[in-house]
Amino acid sequence: MxxxxxxxxxxxxxxxxxxxxxxxxxxxxxxxxxxxxxxxxxxxxxxxxxxxxxxxxxxxxxxxxxxxxxxxxxxxxxxxxxxxxxxxxxxxxxxxxxxxxxxxxxxxxxxxxxxxxxxxxxxxxxxxxxxxxxxxxxxxxxxxxxxxxxxxxxxxxxxxxxxxxxxxxxxxxxxxxxxxxxxxxxxxxxxxxxxxxxxxxxxxxKIVETAKVIENVQRDVNIAMVQEFARFAEGMGINTAELIRVANTHKRVNLLVPGPGVGGYCLPNAYYYLQPKAAEMGLRLGLLEMARQINDAVPGVLVTMMEEGLKKRGKGIREAKIAVLGLAMKDYSNDDRISPCHQVVSLLISKGAIVKAYDPAVPSRYPFKVDTLEEAADGADGLFFLAMQKAFEGIRWQELLGRMSENAVLVDAKNRIPYDLKAEVIRI
Ligand SMILES: NC(=O)c1ccc[n+]([C@@H]2O[C@H](COP(=O)([O-])OP(=O)(O)OC[C@H]3O[C@@H](n4cnc5c(N)ncnc54)[C@H](O)[C@@H]3O)[C@@H](O)[C@H]2O)c1
The missing domain is CATH 3.40.50.720 (NAD(P)-binding Rossmann-like Domain)
Incomplete structure (x- = not known):
């Protein structure tokens, strides 16, 4: 042959x-x-x-x-x-x-x-x-x-x-x-x-091209929807992950879980692939546009959570030392293109925070990236958990907490920080 x-x-x-x-x-x-x-x-x-x-x-x-x-x-x-x-x-x-x-x-x-x-x-x-x-x-x-x-x-x-x-x-x-x-x-x-x-x-x-784009758009919209559910749950004082777990026991319901936003090459771009054609046809894709805006806004929501957590402890974000765990656009990835984690980092830096980010799977170098978990955590006033990596599976959280400043603020966008940790954790 x-x-x-x-x-x-x-x-x-x-x-x-x-x-x-x-x-x-x-x-x-x-x-x-x-x-x-x-x-x-x-x-x-x-x-x-x-x-x-x-x-x-x-x-x-x-x-x-x-x-x-x-x-x-x-x-x-x-x-x-x-x-x-x-x-x-x-x-x-x-x-x-x-x-x-x-x-x-x-x-x-x-x-x-x-x-x-x-x-x-x-x-x-x-x-x-x-x-x-x-x-x-x-x-x-x-x-x-x-x-x-x-x-x-x-x-x-x-x-x-x-x-x-x-x-x-x-x-x-x-x-x-x-x-x-x-x-x-x-x-x-x-x-x-x-x-x-x-x-x-x-x-x-044309059908195969369009199908691909709407496959991605539907995930973008579903994720935006659960972000709104998460904000509602936070307001109600109920746990979002538990809420979704219970709703998903319905046989015809399959909600995704909220995270730090939507990243990568595929999902954030999808709406913008449809939009030029829609504009040519005089169509407005309002729901899809709003989903994009909601997902784009999530890093800002997380940073506000951190700011408010710090404020309650009498601290400001300016000069605060913030550890960021995970830079990849999704769990267990080395790809940090269009990663919402970068948006979190940029926002923190623009507000004057001192960021130390750790993600051993991402090869790219950045001035705010450090090589060990300890370097990120030492003396930190706050910590974001934004993307899971193999190296994070064995984190001894109580020990890590011991390295951070007293009463540090922890924001967990992945529902991965143990519930029995002796600290207040803001979960989305
Ligand atoms: N990454 C994914 O998981 C995924 C999944 C499904 C679909 N896609 C789609 O597949 C496509 C590729 O995605 P990717 O993530 O592999 O992108 P990528 O950026 O990782 O790879 C694209 C490669 O093309 C090269 N390139 C650019 N111009 C070139 C040229 N003129 N000649 C030869 N090479 C050139 C770039 O240097 C780069 O290495 C995109 O359209 C993406 O939307 C990606």
Whole structure:
């Protein structure tokens, strides 16, 4: 049987584990990224991603696949094009001041158009503003002189994995795919099923693009809803986690738990992917917009809780020493992009607090980041618990409390601080 040759464009949180998933199944994969340092590190077997396949860390899988010759990374599209005829594009569309920035996707499409060959298949898997595949991506690829659906196949299939479960979910998460022609869709389906064992539903490109965005938006709205329940519960003097636990005993109720806000690449961006199209159509998505505002406001709510807790103890936030445990955008992640924890830190700093944040899973360096739990806690007047990490599972809370200043204020956004701790804990 001929070996499958795959080019993955964009070697980030999605592209890297996806490349390795194809490589582990025996495909020959060339990953393309614009970051020379990343490419160099990957070719040396270095990666910081917190992904595991049945317990095996991603970096170990990377080294195995490099050694087998099934994976290598490059910055050179031409080098990839010489070997591959199946492409997956996984570059991101960041949102800046509420506007989706398509420049990475456009630049990837421009580069690909220069090396595209007759007979290639291109599957776009980035989360996009609905309509992007046909209205923006396709015309750029056709600058190659080749026609989509005639000379090369083009399809869109959304990516639905959750960071931290990538390897498992590439195999088990059902997918949807749409193609510029039925032949493109069917070819993409077969290509995707090389890794995905779950059902793959065929639909139109626009439906698959839009479905992905509304899947994310519904989580954003659900989280905003439980934030309002949490504020109500706090006012009532009842425990939010217990309230949700009881409500969820109803068979048709499935409330999420509130946290420090909504972070990461996917959920906070989702509304802004719908909004430009809605505006074009003269539509206002009021509920979705409000959910975004509610979730964006949560870090501010937490900081106010801290300020009020300190005030009760006769302290001000200015010059207060505040420990922050967790910077990742969600529990057990090394990804701190668009993390609400950063918003908490920024707000604290803007109010004159001295912040010492500790998150051993997040590799990025910041002036306020410290290397040990003790450094963060020593003499702290307040502590935020914002994201769970493996290293936090064994925290001896009473001991940690002993390092902090007397009567310290603890704000727990994850409901993780033990209930028997001899301290007053503000829980959300
Ligand atoms: N992270 C997730 O869990 C997740 C889940 C589902 C869907 N998605 C979607 O998948 C897409 C990728 O997300 P991610 O988290 O992997 O992003 P990422 O930022 O981690 O990775 C994107 C990579 O693309 C590279 N890149 C940018 N421009 C390029 C170009 N012109 N050519 C080649 N490489 C280029 C970047 O250097 C980066 O390494 C996004 O659309 C995101 O919304 C992400």
């Amino acid at each position: 001929n070996q499958l040759h795959v080019g993955v464009i964009g070697l980030g949180f999605v592209g890297l584990p996806l490349s390795l998933s194809y490589a582990m199944k025996g495909a020959k994969v060339i990953g393309v990224d614009v970051l020379p340092r990343l490419v160099e590190e990957l070719n040396q077997g270095i990666s910081y991603h917190q992904e595991y396949d049945e317990g095996k860390p991603l970096a170990e899988i990377l080294r195995e696949e490099l050694a087998k010759g099934n994976f290598r990374a490059t910055t050179d599209y031409r080098e990839a094009a010489n070997e591959v005829n199946h492409y997956i594009v996984t570059v991101g569309i960041p949102v800046r001041n509420g506007d989706p920035d398509l420049s990475y996707l456009i630049s990837a499409a421009e580069s690909l158009s220069q090396v595209l060959k007759k007979g290639d298949l291109v599957v776009l898997r980035s989360t996009v503003v609905p309509g992007t595949t046909e209205e923006i991506f396709l015309p750029i690829l056709e600058k190659s002189g080749l026609k989509a659906g005639v000379d090369f196949d083009l399809a869109y299939s959304s990516e639905r994995i959750a960071e931290g479960r990538a390897f498992e979910e590439f195999r088990t998460m059902p997918l949807a795919v749409g193609g510029v022609t039925e032949a493109s869709a069917l070819r993409a389906k077969e290509f995707l099923s090389f890794v995905t064992e779950a059902e793959i539903t065929l639909s139109s490109i």
